[in-house]
Amino acid sequence: xxxxxxxxxxxxxxxxxxxxxxxxxxxxxxxxxxxxxxxxxxxxxxxxxxxxxxxxxxxxxxxxxxxxxxxxxxxxxxxxxxxxxxxxxxxxxxxxxxxxxxxxxxxxxxxxxxxxxxxxxxxxxxxxxxxxxxxxxxxxxxxxxxxxxxxxxxxxxxxxxxxxxxxxxxxxxxxxxxxxxxxxxxxxxxxxxxxxxxxxxxxxxxxxxxxxxxxxxxxxxxxxxxxxxxxxxxxxxxxxxxxxxxxxxxxxxxxxxxxxxxxxxxxxxxxxxxxxxxxxxxxxxxxxxxxxxxxxxxxxxxxxxxxxxxxxxxxxxxxxxxxxxxxxxxxxxxxxxxxxxxxxxxxxxxxxxxxxxxxxxx
Amino acid sequence: xxxxxxxxxxxxxxxxxxxxxxxxxxxxxxxxxxxxxxxxxxxxxxxxxxxxxxxxxxxxxxxxxxxxxxxxxxxxxxxxxxxxxxxxxxxxxxxxxxxxxxxxxxxxxxxxxxxxxxxxxxxxxxxxxxxxxxxxxxxxxxxxxxxxxxxxxxxxxxxxxxxxxxxxxxxxxxxxxxxxxxxxxxxxxxxxxxxxxxxxxxxxxxxxxxxxxxxxxxxxxxxxxxxxxxxxxxxxxxxxxxxxxxxxxxxxxxxxxxxxxxxxxxxxxxxxxxxxxxxxxxxxxxxxxxxxxxxxxxxxxxxxxxxxxxxxxxxxxxxxxxxxxxxxxxxxxxxxxxxxxxxxxxxxxxxxxxxxxxxxxx
Numbered sequence: 120x121x122x123x124x125x126x127x128x129x130x131x132x133x134x135x136x137x138x139x140x141x142x143x144x145x146x147x148x149x150x151x152x153x154x155x156x157x158x159x160x161x162x163x164x165x166x167x168x169x170x171x172x173x174x175x176x177x178x179x180x181x182x183x184x185x186x187x188x189x190x191x192x193x194x195x196x197x198x199x200x201x202x203x204x205x206x207x208x209x210x211x212x213x214x215x216x217x218x219x220x221x222x223x224x225x226x227x228x229x230x231x232x233x234x235x236x237x238x239x240x241x242x243x244x245x246x247x248x249x250x251x252x253x254x255x256x257x258x259x260x261x262x263x264x265x266x267x268x269x270x271x272x273x274x275x276x277x278x279x280x281x282x283x284x285x286x287x288x289x290x291x292x293x294x295x296x297x298x299x300x301x302x303x304x305x306x307x308x309x310x311x312x313x314x315x316x317x318x319x320x321x322x323x324x325x326x327x328x329x330x331x332x333x334x335x336x337x338x339x340x341x342x343x344x345x346x347x348x349x350x351x352x353x354x355x356x357x358x359x360x361x362x363x364x365x366x367x368x369x370x371x372x373x374x375x376x377x378x379x380x381x382x383x384x385x386x387x388x389x390x391x392x393x394x395x396x397x398x399x400x401x402x403x404x405x406x407x408x409x410x411x412x413x414x415x416x417x418x419x420x421x422x423x424x425x426x427x428x429x430x431x432x433x434x435x436x437x438x439x440x441x442x443x444x445x446x447x448x449x450x451x452x453x454x455x456x457x458x459x460x461x462x463x464x465x466x467x468x469x470x471x472x473x474x475x476x477x478x479x480x481x
Numbered sequence: 482x483x484x485x486x487x488x489x490x491x492x493x494x495x496x497x498x499x500x501x502x503x504x505x506x507x508x509x510x511x512x513x514x515x516x517x518x519x520x521x522x523x524x525x526x527x528x529x530x531x532x533x534x535x536x537x538x539x540x541x542x543x544x545x546x547x548x549x550x551x552x553x554x555x556x557x558x559x560x561x562x563x564x565x566x567x568x569x570x571x572x573x574x575x576x577x578x579x580x581x582x583x584x585x586x587x588x589x590x591x592x593x594x595x596x597x598x599x600x601x602x603x604x605x606x607x608x609x610x611x612x613x614x615x616x617x618x619x620x621x622x623x624x625x626x627x628x629x630x631x632x633x634x635x636x637x638x639x640x641x642x643x644x645x646x647x648x649x650x651x652x653x654x655x656x657x658x659x660x661x662x663x664x665x666x667x668x669x670x671x672x673x674x675x676x677x678x679x680x681x682x683x684x685x686x687x688x689x690x691x692x693x694x695x696x697x698x699x700x701x702x703x704x705x706x707x708x709x710x711x712x713x714x715x716x717x718x719x720x721x722x723x724x725x726x727x728x729x730x731x732x733x734x735x736x737x738x739x740x741x742x743x744x745x746x747x748x749x750x751x752x753x754x755x756x757x758x759x760x761x762x763x764x765x766x767x768x769x770x771x772x773x774x775x776x777x778x779x780x781x782x783x784x785x786x787x788x789x790x791x792x793x794x795x796x797x798x799x800x801x802x803x804x805x806x807x808x809x810x811x812x813x814x815x816x817x818x819x820x821x822x823x824x825x826x827x828x829x830x831x832x833x834x835x836x837x838x839x840x841x842x843x
Contacts, residue, residue, distance in 0.1 A: 199561055203630075210632035213803070238600075241627065241638045242718070265603065268565075270572035276603045277639065356604070441575070 123333065125341045129260060129348040131355055134280045138260060138348070140340050142333065144287040145172060145248060148179045151221075154246055154283040159184045159218040163205055163232035165192040168224040168250050171293055176223055176248065186212045190231065194381040197227045197267050199275065205235040219244040219282070225251035225298075226258035226385065230276070233264030237279035245281040250290040252302025252336075253386050256309075256343035259284045261351040261364075272372050278356055286344075288336050296329070300422040301386025303328060304367075304393070306339050307417060309346040311393060312363045315460030317342050318417070325420045363462045366454040367392030370427070373439035377431045383424075390423035391480075399468055399476040400456040410459060427480055436477045437470075485695065487703045491622060491710040493717060496642045500622060500710070502702050504695065506649040507534060507610060510541045513583075516608055516645040521546045521580040525567055525594035527554040530586040530612050533655055538585055538610065548574045552593065556743040559589045559629050561637065567597040581606040581644070587613035587660075588620035588747065592638070595626030599641035607643040612652040614664025614698075615748050618671075618705035621646045623713040623726075634734050640718055648706070650698050658691070662784045663748025665690060666729075666755070668701050669779060671708040673755060674725045677822030679704050680779070687782045725824045728816040729754030732789070735801035739793045745786075752785035753842075761830055761838040762818040772821060789842055798839045799832075 124141035136154075144150055160183045164173055169189045177185055188208035190201055209218070220243060222232035229247055236245035247259040265276020291299065306328075310318030320342075321328075327335035347364065354361040370392030375383055397411045415425045440451060451473075452466045486503035498516075506512055522545045526535055531551045539547055550570035552563055571580070582605060584594035591609055598607035609621040627638015653661065668690075672680030682704075683690075689697035709726065716723040732754030736745055759773045777787045802813060813835075814828045 199565055203561055206630050206637055207632070210630060210636060238627075238637050238639055240636060241625065241640055263603065265600075268568050268572060270569070274572060274602060275568055275600050277600055278603055 123337055125337060127341065127345055127348060129280075130352040131280060136281055136283050138284040138286060138344050140255070140286045140288065140337055140344065142287065142289045144285045145176055145290065146179050148182065150283075150285055151180055151246070152182065155180075155183065155219045155244070157183075157217045157219045157244060159214050160186070160221055161205075161209055161212070161214055161218055162187045162221045162223055163190065163228060163235065164188075164223040165190050165225075165228055167192040168228070172223060172250060172290060176221065180221075186214065190228065192224075192227075194227055194267070194375075194385070195379075197231060198269075199266055202231050202235060202266050205232065206239060209235075209239055214239075214243075216240040216243060219246060221246045221248060222259075222281075223248045223250065224254070225249065226254045229254050229258045230264050230273075231266060233262075233279050233281070234266060234276050237264055237277035242279075245279065247281040247284040249284065249286055251294055252291055252299055252340070253305055254302075255286040255288075255291075255340050256302060257305040257347065259286070260344050260347045261361075262355065272375065286340055288333065288340065291331060291336060296422070298384060298386075299329065299331070301384040301390075303339075303421045304386035304390040304418065304423050306343050307414075307421070308364070308366050308389065308393060309343050311414065311456065311459060312366050312454070312462040313350070313460060314342070314346055315458070317346070318459050322413075322417050322420075325417065329422065362464050363454055366456075366462055367394075367396050369440055369451075369453055370395040373436055374427050374431070376439050377435055378428055383428070387424050388427075390418045390421075391425060391427045394418065394425045395427065395476055395480050396453060396455055398479060399453065399472060402472045402475060403455065403468060405455065405457050406459075410456075414459070427477075433474060433477055437474075485699055487699060489703065489707055489710060491642075492714040493642060498643055498645050500646040500648060500706050502617075502648045502650065502699055502706065504649065504651045506647045507538055507652065508541050510544065512645075512647055513542055513608070514544065517542075517545065517581045517606070519545075519579045519581045519606060521576050522548070522583055523567075523571055523574070523576055523580055524549045524583045524585055525552065525590060525597065526550075526585040527552050527587075527590055529554040530590070534585060534612060534652060538583065542583075548576065552590065554586075554589075556589055556629070556737075556747070557741075559593060560631075561628055564593050564597060564628050567594065568601060571597075571601055576601075576605075578602040578605060581608060583608045583610055584621075584643075585610045585612065586616070587611065588616045591616050591620045592626050592635075593628060595624075595641055595643070596628060596638050599626055599639040604641075607641065609643040609646040611646065611648055613656055614653055614661055614702070615667055616664075617648040617650075617653075617702050618664060619667040619709065621648070622706050622709045623723075624717065634737060648702060650695065650702065653693060653698060658784070660746060660748075661691065661693070663746040663752075665701075665783045666748035666752040666780065666785050668705050669776075669783070670726070670728050670751065670755060671705050673776065673818065673821060674728050674816070674824040675712070675822060676704070676708055677820070679708070680821050684779055684782075687779065691784065724826050725816055728818075728824055729756075729758050731802055731813075731815055732757040735798055736789050736793070738801050739797055740790055745790070749786050750789075752780045752783075753787060753789045756780065756787045757789065757838055757842050758815060758817055760841060761815065761834060764834045764837060765817065765830055767817065767819045768821075772818075776821070789839075795836060795839055799836075
């Protein structure tokens with residue numbers, strides 16, 4: 120075993136599971152063995168990640184009957200049609216109710232394989248092996264799975280917890296710099312919503328993170344997962360504080376929908392969305408302009424966009440935000456900031472204030 | 482309120498819900514009001530049931546914003562493509578996370594609407610209003626939802642509990658006699674697996690049931706639901722005794738798949754399948770020929786098929802049964818009988834004995 124491994128637990132009663140963070144994890148048979156009780160394993164991956172890591176995961180799983188299904192890469196394929204390919208493979212290869220799905224890839228693979236595990240024969244075991252920073256700090260923790268619908272992102276899905284998460288930081292070495300930055304947007308989010316010390320740490324380590332310093336990355340992933348795990352443990356099904364994890368996401372989803380899923384990376388849209396949420400919070404008098412600028416600066420230093428695309432008309436913005444899941448029969452509720460490290464869900468803004476934020480940002 | 486109402490509870494902790502059984506229930510606003518907390522309701526029905534009952538349900542729901550989505554009728558449409566029409570309607574009509582889906586129809590509608598409720602925005606409220614006997618005694622109780630895959634029945638789905646079930650026995654008056662009989666197959670099943678007194682009651686009331694006698698139907702539905710509710714409460718996710726509810730279903734699913742879903746009604750296939758399970762139990766020496774004949778006679782008196790179609794080759798039988806969900810990585814396990822009212826899951830039969838049952842039945 121190599122060093123620097125960190126382990127933390129997502130505490131969900133009988134669904135409690137561990138997250139392992141460190142280098143070289145995907146090559147360790149013992150880690151899989153500890154969490155796969157079934158004889159059959161189906162690896163779900165995509166055509167970008169599979170050439171890099173599939174053979175290594177297969178080698179570590181040599182004790183098992185292993186099948187694979189390789190999906191096309193990208194958010195545009197996160198739909199019911201692609202999802203059904205997983206069932207085609209499971210049934211063609213005669214996997215029973217006691218198989219385990221291993222999600223090997225980024226957030227899209229984690230979402231689709233996780234949702235397939237939730238629904239195949241009404242639920243089979245799941246292991247998450249996230250290979251992007253975004254997936255390691257966000258989508259593989261907390262059990263949200265699903266696919267997009269033409270009319271909205273993540274509209275079809277399930278809450279479904281994995282048996283374990285293996286976040287191998289070595290896999291980040293093959294990640295394009297733009298995707299690394301996109302993952303860091305979600306890292307910054309944890310600082311903004313509930314961990315002011317972490318925000319300061321990020322301001323100090325932005326350069327080290329972009330340079331993929333092992334220790335800095337492990338620290339950032341662990342603190343992110345720990346924050347998310349605490350939120351999820353307190354509110355698994357998003358009736359309360361879990362909604363804070365959506366900071367920047369209502370604006371971000373509108374950006375992604377307007378420019379077409381996949382043209383902006385999710386984390387990039389969230390970055391611009393968090394600045395917009397900060398701006399709206401400022402208009403409500405909850406934070407000052409200095410704080411907004413401090414948030415913009417950190418995201419900018421992490422090579423993330425801090426303004427939305429100028430091409431979206433105001434009517435389109437309001438239309439897209441109205442179908443967001445956070446709308447509770449008519450009233451738009453957004454995650455806003457009272458300070459760095461202190462967020463809340465609120466509808467205490469006027470349409471004029473929201474419009475001013477959107478127009479000011481464009 | 483009209484008389485003869487019966488209420489029973491499915492005891493599942495915080496997911497406990499009531500089943501109401503009786504005449505005229507679909508017209509009572511109070512019954513809906515007690516279980517719908519959201520302002521928005523989407524009725525999911527099909528093009529056979531909607532002309533009969535949709536207007537009445539809408540009238541009873543006049544306090545709510547009510548939308549509808551009418552699916553094509555039949556098991557052949559129980560697939561992901563039809564399922565997605567529910568999401569199209571929900572999103573086009575801007576239903577949020579706090580809406581309630583009302584499933585108005587038979588087992589197929591209950592399965593698809595239930596599965597849509599499980600997955601729309603990762604879970605919205607569900608009310609089951611079953612309008613067939615099969616749905617009233619079986620599919621609306623217990624939370625199994627899902628759709629078929631080309632390679633197998635109910636392969637994609639979720640466990641998801643409704644807020645309440647309204648089983649209005651008046652709706653059975655428009656049910657074709659063949660479908661009434663098909664529902665009675667599942668009623669007989671409860672007697673066979675765990676309620677020998679009920680089996681005797683059914684032998685005595687077969688004629689009254691086929692004549693749609695109100696009191697007999699209410700009694701049969703209540704005793705069926707009570708049996709199923711007890712099983713489900715003890716084993717919500719089918720790790721143990723809930724599997725007994727599958728008596729006749731492995732054989733039955735093979736019949737349905739071989740002749741094409743919808744050509745045999747589900748209950749008809751289960752009827753023939755239960756006789757096959759009894760025959761295999763006899764070959765194992767667990768029950769005698771007299772018992773097998775007694776089971777055949779009751780099902781025959783209920784106008785149900787007691788033999789499978791002769792057209793299925795033995796190889797096809799074994800192939801179809803091998804993809805059944807009850808196969809745990811290679812070993813076929815079936816629900817068999819030790820007596821009327823006493824069932825168990827077993828793989829204690831040889832391929833020769835299984836083959837003899839299939840060939841003897843054809």
